[in-house]
Amino acid sequence: EIDNQTPLESDFLLLEKIANVLAPTQIIELILVSNETMREINRDLRGCDYATDVLSFPLEAIPYTPLGSVVINAPLAQTNALKLGHRLEEEIALLFIHGVLHLLG
Template structure:
């Protein structure tokens, strides 16, 4: 996969994945148009998004699920929030990993936010998606 004219080194995501789960993760990096299509076909939402996660309903070869990250949104958000593309991908990856593990910030009582904050602090990353939304930042 090409990103900003360079190949993407995802070793930083492997470190996050190994710390968050002992299961394997499928990672798919896409552009905005592809993400729009996935969001429409899988969720019925006719717009793009930054990250999607698809947990497996049954254990399949020790695979937790699939994470899809929109690289166009990564670039936009990294510029907007003044941090690196690597930081933005890491934030999206952590957010999606928590969804794969059963957390849901739209229905829980703050558990996902707390768990996400723990991981973000652990990896010394900038503000999370949930905190951005809570603070009314454009996401």
């Protein structure tokens, strides 16, 4: 499930393919948020009052529930993609992989 809370357009098909490779039997929620929303989430849930690029939140091991949520800071991903010289879709894919690997342990 993808919840894009930003005006960002991305290749979500690539992210679905990545999820199917890393966790083929699991459902993963992806949420794209603004800098401010990421800062609020990081502050409220982790006690860190700053925006970060990606956070992962595993859910309990209950049958038929999602593996967890991956939250990506879309504006920071865009900034990092420009700094690193690659496409935004590639940066989001890297952050998504990073988040899913945390969910998998």
